[in-house]
Amino acid sequence: MKILIATGYSGSWPYVPDMVEELRSRGVTVDIFDIDEPRPARFLDRLAFRFTGLRARTTRSVLRHKLDAMASDYDAVNIHFLHPIYADLLDSLKVRGRRLVASIWGSDFLRANDAQRAVLRDILAQAHVITTNNPEIRQQLQAAYPEAEPKVRIMSYGMRSLSVIDQVLRKETQAQSRAALGVDPDKIIVVCGYNATRAQQHMTMIQAIAALPPDVKARQQFIVQATYPDDAAYKDEIAAALDKAGIAYLMLRENMDLEDICRLRIVSDVTLNIQTTDSLAGSIQEHLYAGSALIVGRWLPYEMFEKMGASVQRVETAAQIAEALAVARRKPDPSVTRPDYVRQIHEAACWGSDSLMEKWLSAYRG
Template structure:
């Protein structure tokens, strides 16, 4: 069986799914095509840049670039004769090559925001793709329900398939290491409380509102805190804007720009004490779960669809408005031991929900 996953290779979901499927069955031939660059990764992660080099000529041409991206994706599918194509993140552009896509089993995978942040016009245009797809997957029941309610169709081909979190294993591997040493290895201040703000550089993370709130913290509290802004992927223009805002602030901060894998990715979670996640919209936040698994006190928005976390008994803290951040952070920092003690329940729950060991079978069934 030959499988192609089309996804952003800098985001762990597609990359880890590829690895876990191959570990489950070494007889399958599974490749990952990076949507942005069109680099093709095979079973052993060897890079084939045949089409990425051709695409470079058109990549930065507005509007036209997407046409050529689809053209080269079509060529990859035709050249390698895949049995299954799994598209991660639904986009209307795939209509341009739909006749090619439906010649093999077609699976559409939603992350969450690719449904919630899409206009109704685009949703209606994309309906043609979903009619032709063999299966449609979602990371949680709520997003699937929203999708089914909107289209009033496709129930017989819709499935919940959660992405496992490989980082959980790396957190366990490093959990007993000295937190001081981990902080030092990352360049953090080992004597300060670490608060991580968001997890990428998109505007949806609402960094500006976070900064406005934390700047209002009492000076006596700010002296105890170092703020970390992970901005290793997302919106480059927004990242530069946030960096400029931070430069003129009174905060002790670090902006993370280099993508981190495996142990270093786990270190970011283990070094942190508090994590702020106030996305405009979200689905089933893997990164937030990793911070919870590493015993962070997580502050998130009450508007985010984390009903499953509530149902399972995961301990985290909700705010109704970003203006509540100052009060909430102050309360947590001043009572850190008490808040940390409440987190002990999270580890077992998150492992059960989101370890690849417990998630891979649903993907195997859909494939």
């Protein structure tokens, strides 16, 4: 089998890189068409690329030229994250393979404006299979594009990080993981968000934490995961707001290796996630897999976690966040005991499950 994956590769971690590695390990040929790498080769394109007013048009031209040079004998072309630029590339993508698979990631649909939703409609109309990893997103897709519903499938992404969490828990206790990260050995650990974008709503989190009674704040350590993207100005803005509010915190600014990311999930007692939209972020699944409790925005589509029996507390305002944090507790050491729902997450999102890979291969085969 031969597959072409079209995506912005640098922003597709961990889902697409893990998927590519797993497909190749099973003998599938996988090529990547990376929309984040236009790299003009022709002189006139390089010249035009220097001018802001011509850059968007040149990018589309370069990507079309790059795509036209690719093979046209793929069994399937799989678009991951339906970026508006595919409006100019769809015809060329379609003729690269027998089948077109369109994978909705969440914000490509949830944050799309009217013009972008029109592009989505065209892509979905021409796709043979449409995938989403969340039943609630499927319902919203059905409401927006009822004609596409027969083609929509719930398809999880495998996550190598789940296996790494298991490996870390086999070799060290939670206390040892805390020591490895330099985290307080005794306090309740609250991880605030998982990236350094404004959509995470850090300022609302800070407002809530600042309102906590001093004795509650003294029992908790607040960790801000701001490892990506590389937006130093916004990271400084978060730090300044935390300092002004008198909050003791640990901000993780630099990239972390996968093992330390997994340690962060293990040491977290509570994960606070109030980002504006989400489908099913890998970071949230990792936290749950390591036994963390969730405090999440009421608007986020996490009903499936609640049905599994995970600890999910929904909030809408800074005051409600503060109320939830005030009663937060340490979780049991996950190296000793894990929640029952962990098995369900493993079955749904671990590439070690043959049934998960078979779903993707079936979408590609037709």
